[in-house]
Amino acid sequence: MTRLCRAARSVLTLAVAALVLTAAPLAAQDPPIEQGVRIGITYTPGLRPGMLVLGGARGVVLDSVRAILQRDLRYSDRFEMITLPGGDSLFLGSAGAFVNHSLYAALGASFAVAIRADADTATAQVTLYDVRGETARRTIALVLKPLDDPDFRMSVHRVADDIVRAASGEPGSAATRLLFIQRGRLRRVDFDGADVATISPFGVAAFSPAWAPGGDQIVYTELSEGWGRLVVGDPLGDVFLPVPETEGLLNYAAAFSPDGALVAFARSGDEGTEVYTYNLARDCCLQRLTVGRFSDNLSPTFSPDGRRIAFVSTRAGLPQIYVMAADGTGQELFAPFDYGVTGSSLAPEWSPDGTRIAFHRDVVGSPQVFIMDARSRMVRQLTSAGRNEDPTWAPDGRHIAFISSRTGRRQIWVIDVETGRVRQLTQAGDTRLPAWSPRIPESTNP
Amino acid sequence: MKLKFAMTLGVAVMVLAAACGGGQPEEVAPVPNQDSIAAEQARRDSLAREQARRDSIARARRLEEESIRREREEAVRMERELTEAVLAILMTHVNFDFDRSSIRPGGDTEVLEMKLAVLQANAGLEVVIVGNADERGSDEYNMALGMRRALSAKKWLTDRGIAPNRVAVRSMGEEDPVDPRSNEEAWAKNRRDEFAVVVGGDVLILPPGM
Structure with a gap:
């Protein structure tokens, strides 16, 4: 294996050297491959454009920036990341203004990202090149913070999102975090699995967290002796204020309205479980939206236009997904099911673009993640290995995080809805109830 | 001899009466002699007997209180046991x-x-x-x-x-x-x-x- 790699690497080095030597004449021709030069890289161009992160000046900070960018772009699932064996990509230098478009094109890249540091100003210029068009499409200034700066990683994630948008026209989701519950504590983790931190205080059992639309506030339930009050606060701070009229009762499964004014939640008590809203902006106006009597209604989720709420109801026996206007009128079945055949359907979450709803549904005794098209109401199953539950959308509308027991313990996994590719996000302990943030605004970082 | 005894008894009764009379002044200051010594002895004996009687009553009362307290404790214990039995049903x-x-x-x-x-x-x-x-x-x-x-x-x-x-x-x-x-x-x-x-x-x- 090692010999094979070494051989492959020397072939590649020769090939790259040959290409670099012939690149100038090749650039004048179209397409360059017709010269008969064969590159020894096992990369099959797919539908996704190739992306090459170029090497350049070295350094602890710059190497980290490059590694984080590379990984963020891979996790976006929008590009075929081109990596050369043995780190040869590092030698495809981007020092100075020289950009070898034909070489990158020959390697299969549609885009190349160069990082040039300016030691004097402690900044870096991150440039996205359109290799086919042989132009610089976008240059983003990155302030190079020390590695131990709490905002270092998030600042690079923001650059990655800008590159994703410039290259694909679609939003990225690198500058985001997820909330989750682990052994009763509310914790957070960056979208790439870094920077796990605990939010809820010791001795308080936390439950069902959710983000406010701006990403600067969260809501969760503090459980105590069978009661649960909602608390709202800054996810990086330690001051959480109770939502009025939720003390001494069992309230949970909260969700913010898209304008941040309302919080919808489930309340369980003598009347069973019903969906309520409270107006945080006006600090008043508790409103009950459902009247179950003999059924339970819970887990509300707003449509991004704020006009509708999808929720779970047991009105037909097993829990299924229903929808209503935001004032509680016009309640109807949302996700179709076959009575007596389809399993319980739970934990709905409306996608950021409003076109789909993710939820989980029991399939032969195991919950699996589904998505439904909001208009056609066509339902598609996304997972099948192990138990997969409690889906939550990334702000790019393309990725869904969920809890999976496919490796034994309940962990957060991320699936790319377009391709079905999955990655494991958390590694240790029993994790539950994930909530994916909107893009984290700069001001809320310490 | 009989007379002497009767006299002694008489004096003793008088002394006792005086003692029990509560507050009556003792008018005769006795001159110590054979009789008065005997009378004093008798008086002491009598006091000792009285003390013994009181002790006996106190002891009886203590025992009774002890018994009542024990009974009460027993009742409380029974009550607690019953309460615990009821709580066990509830739990x-x-x-x-x-x-x-x-x-x-x-x-x-x-x-x-x-x-x-x-x-x-x-x-x-x-x-x-x-x-x-x-x-x-x-x-x-x-x-x-x-x-x-x-x-x-x-x-x-x-x-x-x-x-x-x-x-x-x-x-x-x-x-x-x-x-x-x-x-x-x-x-x-x-x-x-x-x-x-x-x-x-x-x-x-x-x-x-x-």
């Missing part, structure tokens, strides 16, 4: 089938019947029912399911005449398992209603026939 869990909140006939109904009798026999007793779910199913749904289970037991009791305001309901969902394992045995134990006293649980009466 027995009511269990449920998977994803169900209906009261099962058989053992679980018998458990509720005993709780009903306890609530009937103790008018001042108020309880809270906390519903619980096993770890399967959605975490949020399990909170609602736990409440549904608590409400199910509450309805069973109120349908049989218990005032609704004596029975509070809460839910812990799947957050408070009694058995943390992930198997059928643990799940069956964790699907339960727990009862706890809110007020009036200090002294409880065992219902008749129990």
Whole structure:
């Protein structure tokens, strides 16, 4: 294996050297491959454009920036990341203004990202090149913070999102975090699995967290002796204020309205479980939206236009997904099911673009993640290995995080809805109830 | 000799009378002689006897108090044991089938019947029912399911005449398992209603026939 790699690497080095030597004449021709030069890289161009992160000046900070960018772009699932064996990509230098478009094109890249540091100003210029068009499409200034700066990683994630948008026209989701519950504590983790931190205080059992639309506030339930009050606060701070009229009762499964004014939640008590809203902006106006009597209604989720709420109801026996206007009128079945055949359907979450709803549904005794098209109401199953539950959308509308027991313990996994590719996000302990943030605004970082 | 004895006795009685007379001044200052010595001796003997009598009465009273105290303690202990027996009836869990909140006939109904009798026999007793779910199913749904289970037991009791305001309901969902394992045995134990006293649980009466 090692010999094979070494051989492959020397072939590649020769090939790259040959290409670099012939690149100038090749650039004048179209397409360059017709010269008969064969590159020894096992990369099959797919539908996704190739992306090459170029090497350049070295350094602890710059190497980290490059590694984080590379990984963020891979996790976006929008590009075929081109990596050369043995780190040869590092030698495809981007020092100075020289950009070898034909070489990158020959390697299969549609885009190349160069990082040039300016030691004097402690900044870096991150440039996205359109290799086919042989132009610089976008240059983003990155302030190079020390590695131990709490905002270092998030600042690079923001650059990655800008590159994703410039290259694909679609939003990225690198500058985001997820909330989750682990052994009763509310914790957070960056979208790439870094920077796990605990939010809820010791001795308080936390439950069902959710983000406010701006990403600067969260809501969760503090459980105590069978009661649960909602608390709202800054996810990086330690001051959480109770939502009025939720003390001494069992309230949970909260969700913010898209304008941040309302919080919808489930309340369980003598009347069973019903969906309520409270107006945080006006600090008043508790409103009950459902009247179950003999059924339970819970887990509300707003449509991004704020006009509708999808929720779970047991009105037909097993829990299924229903929808209503935001004032509680016009309640109807949302996700179709076959009575007596389809399993319980739970934990709905409306996608950021409003076109789909993710939820989980029991399939032969195991919950699996589904998505439904909001208009056609066509339902598609996304997972099948192990138990997969409690889906939550990334702000790019393309990725869904969920809890999976496919490796034994309940962990957060991320699936790319377009391709079905999955990655494991958390590694240790029993994790539950994930909530994916909107893009984290700069001001809320310490 | 007889006369002397009679005299001594007479003096002793006088002395005793004087002593018992309480406050009567002693008019004759006795001159110490054979008789007065004997009288003094008799007086001392008499005091000793009196003291013995008082001691005996005090001892009897102490014993009686001790016995009363012991009886009272015994009663308190009995009361506590009875209260604990009643509490044990209250603490027995009511269990449920998977994803169900209906009261099962058989053992679980018998458990509720005993709780009903306890609530009937103790008018001042108020309880809270906390519903619980096993770890399967959605975490949020399990909170609602736990409440549904608590409400199910509450309805069973109120349908049989218990005032609704004596029975509070809460839910812990799947957050408070009694058995943390992930198997059928643990799940069956964790699907339960727990009862706890809110007020009036200090002294409880065992219902008749129990």
